[in-house]
Amino acid sequence: MSDSLDFAPEKQQAAPDGTGGRPPAASVRHTRAKGEPRFPDGPKADPAGSHFERRIRSFQPRRSRVTAGQADALQRLWPAWGLDIDGQPLDLTELFGNTRPVVLEIGFGMGEATARMAAADPDTNILAVDVHTPGQGHLLQLAERDGLTNVRVGNGDAIILLREMLPPHCLGGLRVYFPDPWPKKRHHKRRLIQPEFLTLAATRLRPGATVHCATDWEPYAEQMLEVLTAHPDFENTQPDGGYAPRPGFRPLTRFEGQGLDKGHVVNDLLFRRVPLPDQPSTGG
Template sequence: MTSEQSRTAERPAAGVPAPSTAPAGVPAPTGAPDGAMFAPGTGPAANPAAGTGDRHRGVRSFVPRRSRVTTAQREALERHWATRGVEIDGRTPVDLDRLFDTLPPGSPIVLEIGFGMGEATALMAAADPTTGVLAADVHTPGQGHLLKLASEQGLENVRVANGDALLLLEHMLPPASLAGIRVFFPDPWPKKRHHKRRIVQPPFVALCASRLAPGGLLHCATDWEPYAEHMLEVLEASPDLGNTVPGGGFAPRPDFRPETRFERQGLEKGHRVRDLLFRRPVG
């Protein structure tokens, strides 16, 4: 769970199935229990993996906080979710070529796990319009804001996924299908008894490596020094990824990663931001 997801953690409500006009290869929205929030058949589901049993128990730890959705965010979700949204139900394979039908088949696709309000995501998508960005989060206002930015800026390479990104990686995306995975400022779970909840653990790194195409990049960033050291230790131990920094260690912030709102908050508190860039070898 990312820092943005943990901030919106609440007890989930079961989703209510609803019709959808989503294109083939894109999981259909299941609707929302609060029917007044979105028009019928539009908008992200409150719990897209509802009813799938213990296999998807992780998604039950959070639901979108919809009470703060603005009118503009809600309108963006209603207008664009059917064609730009993906429900992470943990069952339906995602056809990336069909999902990113505005890009040439075989275009590189990057998964971003936890994007907050989406400003940095939109900047990166605008700077690299030939790469598809599949941005996953559970924060409904952020989902709406990112879709609004994408629409206003004409970003045809942005899609938004709703739900647990681990389910998306494990059950819905094929091996070697991604050019990159971004995990920017995940929840550091600073208390020792909560360290097991950190997303960057050996099983997660192995899963990411399996979904990266040869040459694909896993890019993590954090402003929490103990977590940065933990990330580095875990990533350095991976047999499937190699550090892009000669001799090992942390990387300088690459030009393609803009400063995020969460990052600025950390810098204001005197935190040191660390980037880690690890690549799946070619051949």
């Protein structure tokens, strides 16, 4: 029994060869044999395999339709700009080709906000991690279109990346925007922002690095504020100890705008990694 790629055709510019820029039907929908990888040169379906213990995860992989353009970006750009989170030690200088600060973004959706932040701050590298294949392809498309050399797209479990692959105190920041709120009480244990996660993240963040979270689910915002405030490795950047105004560097996305139009309240949290015992504060 064969399996099919979920490619959705997308509008394209007219081509000089008279084809209208439309790819042949075979390149839009391809039948692959059982066991054949979905994208031979792209992200792996399960990069870490079974090398790490089973645990409750904060994300739910989703199968969605991949456009022909996204599939093309995954095939062409993944070898240079993609990273499969497989548990092997990672050299960020080698990954980006420079020593600029690296911000880890966990969960980037379709990547519009990530691309805009990367364009606005070319001196900061962004390692953007997600498990949503269409979003990975779309972010690669945006990076190529806008000439962004400071974006790398990670595929897989961010916990494995933090715990197994990154060296201590290598990150200049952490961004978690609109993570799955897991609203049902029995699922709260799946939420990403938990004390154990913050303890792990603290070992990879440089002193003074910023942890920036945002959510439109108020009960989750309250939990985020509670656990970040209680954690000894982080301090609130707000003098009143509450939520932060949306900083100008975080773009207002279409999704967020639709939520605001419906009366949703979006809360930003900006916390700073406190200095290590033998280091002074960097401020910021």
